[in-house]
Amino acid sequence: MRTRFLIVDDSELVRKSLRTVLQANPEWEICGEAPDGEAGVKLFKELHPNVVILDFQMPGINGIETARRMSEIAPAVPIVLFTQHASTDLEKHAREVGIRSVVSKTNAFPMVGMIQALLGPTDSEPATTDPGSSKKG
Amino acid sequence: MREQEKVNILMVDDQPGKLVTYEAILGELNENLIKARSGKEALDHLLRTDIAVVLMDVSMPELDGFQLADMIRQHPRFQKIAIIFISAVHLTDVDRLNAYQRGAVEYIAVPIVPELLRAKVRVFADLHRKTRQLEMLNRDLRSLSARLLAMQDEERRRIARDLHDGIGPLIAALSMNNGMLAQQTKTLGPEVAEVLHQSNQLVEQLSKETRTISHLLHPPLLDEIGLLPAIKMFAEGFAERSSVKVAVELSPDIGRLPPNVEISIFRIVQECLTNVYRHSGSKTAQIKISHTPDKLLSVQVCDEGKGMAGSNGASTAAGSSHGVGLSGMRERLRELGGTLEIQSGEKGTTVIAAVPVNKTTMKSV
Numbered sequence A: 001m002r003t004r005f006l007i008v009d010d011s012e013l014v015r016k017s018l019r020t021v022l023q024a025n026p027e028w029e030i031c032g033e034a035p036d037g038e039a040g041v042k043l044f045k046e047l048h049p050n051v052v053i054l055d056f057q058m059p060g061i062n063g064i065e066t067a068r069r070m071s072e073i074a075p076a077v078p079i080v081l082f083t084q085h086a087s088t089d090l091e092k093h094a095r096e097v098g099i100r101s102v103v104s105k106t107n108a109f110p111m112v113g114m115i116q117a118l119l120g121p122t123d124s125e126p127a128t129t130d131p132g133s134s135k136k137g
Numbered sequence B: 001m002r003e004q005e006k007v008n009i010l011m012v013d014d015q016p017g018k019l020v021t022y023e024a025i026l027g028e029l030n031e032n033l034i035k036a037r038s039g040k041e042a043l044d045h046l047l048r049t050d051i052a053v054v055l056m057d058v059s060m061p062e063l064d065g066f067q068l069a070d071m072i073r074q075h076p077r078f079q080k081i082a083i084i085f086i087s088a089v090h091l092t093d094v095d096r097l098n099a100y101q102r103g104a105v106e107y108i109a110v111p112i113v114p115e116l117l118r119a120k121v122r123v124f125a126d127l128h129r130k131t132r133q134l135e136m137l138n139r140d141l142r143s144l145s146a147r148l149l150a151m152q153d154e155e156r157r158r159i160a161r162d163l164h165d166g167i168g169p170l171i172a173a174l175s176m177n178n179g180m181l182a183q184q185t186k187t188l189g190p191e192v193a194e195v196l197h198q199s200n201q202l203v204e205q206l207s208k209e210t211r212t213i214s215h216l217l218h219p220p221l222l223d224e225i226g227l228l229p230a231i232k233m234f235a236e237g238f239a240e241r242s243s244v245k246v247a248v249e250l251s252p253d254i255g256r257l258p259p260n261v262e263i264s265i266f267r268i269v270q271e272c273l274t275n276v277y278r279h280s281g282s283k284t285a286q287i288k289i290s291h292t293p294d295k296l297l298s299v300q301v302c303d304e305g306k307g308m309a310g311s312n313g314a315s316t317a318a319g320s321s322h323g324v325g326l327s328g329m330r331e332r333l334r335e336l337g338g339t340l341e342i343q344s345g346e347k348g349t350t351v352i353a354a355v356p357v358n359k360t361t362m363k364s365v
Helices: A012-023 A037-047 A063-073 A088-096 A110-119 B016-029 B039-048 B065-074 B093-101 B114-182 B190-217 B220-224 B227-242 B259-280 B324-336
Strands: A003-008 A028-034 A051-054 A079-083 A101-104 B008-012 B032-036 B051-057 B082-087 B104-109 B245-250 B284-291 B296-303 B339-345 B348-356
Touching (some): A003 A012, A003 A037, A012 A028, A012 B114, A028 A037, A037 A063, A051 A063, A051 A110, A063 A088, A079 A088, A088 A101, A088 B227, A101 A110, A110 B114, B008 B016, B008 B039, B016 B032, B016 B051, B039 B051, B039 B065, B051 B065, B051 B114, B065 B082, B082 B114, B093 B104, B104 B114, B114 B190, B114 B259, B114 B324, B220 B259, B227 B259, B227 B284, B259 B324, B324 B339, B324 B348
Parallel strands (some): A003 A028, A051 A079, A079 A101, B008 B051, B051 B082, B245 B284
Antiparallel strands (some): B284 B296, B339 B348
16 A cells, blocks of 8 residues: 655645655655645545645644644544754744654655655555545545 | 914912912913912822922911922922012021922012013923923924834844745755765766765855844744744854854743734844844853742843943943943833843943733734
């Protein structure tokens, strides 16, 4: 089963670039994209992704609030906060709502390796899946 | 206000005949003349009307002129009223001194020279009119500066948002593209790999500079998470850029405050740290924010620098040589009903802002 990603970011350009980067790995696929937090939570419920890449500053609810809502639904799904505003304090708030990792948009290189580490030693079998998911990827 | 807007002149005498005389003398000034036949009646007018000049007899039954003057001066609103005494008796220097100590501006002996009395009253009526005009202009200026500060905040927020939404994604996309290319370095050859490496460094530098500009314009964490994380993030960045070591001590129970309070406190801290860097020569700075027992939020920024030139202790006037920074801070605090205190000496400067905060308007993060 391939690892399914949900991307939530208000910039279409960032979503497109993320798609290119993530899909370079044949075991990974993008199951959905949302331009804001509310739409992201809706897709999260519907699509049961294995990993969420989430922007912080978006119209409507921010990434922290979005992650909090997603964690209430399925706390085991790893969420990566992908932001221009990475800082120790934001990271602290992010951890409190269940975000596993904060990656700076200004230096996106470590992203892929970091996701691989989050998923575990083999990326063909996602280490963390949504227990409520019955949908096959 | 029109140049010749009338002011009120209160004439106090227990003798109706004298009141008529004063009225005749002052009539051509074309101001509003109000007559009172006792101290009590005069107080009644003072409480209801804005009086520019009080012309009063010293000797009156019940409440005499001196007693009335004492009562007038006790009231803060009446501190600036011009009191002119008229007396046929009590004409020694001691009496005159007595009158001036009670805040009289003139002590006129009977018989009155009509032209002189009119000229004197005119001076004080004009002074009152000009004072009122100044106060009105001052109020207009304050409201204008408050609007300008709010507009400046909004404009900074907008530019920061444009940077975030416009340039930010371009940099992120560039960074990700470079990341993709970097995975192919083995097939690119050493020269291309080196160019790619340099390109990466340029993207990082570009992103760092854009981020700094954006954060200085408007701290992103302020709206999203609140004042304390925004201040911590700003202090971290400031310390990195300035080499001034910043200690931050923030009481964790502060929570969210109304947006105008959060942005004002942030700007005050930002201004203080900028001053530490530009003027104090201090290598350290400390930010402390906490609640005081009297329901104020206390914001303190201290340094160990050379102090502010021209400042002597507790109070430093806004608008002095320290530029618009201090005036701006004072204006922001005035809008919030707060105060600014500056203690500056050879061992450093401490800026203390106190802001009233209504706990019911706060909510936790």
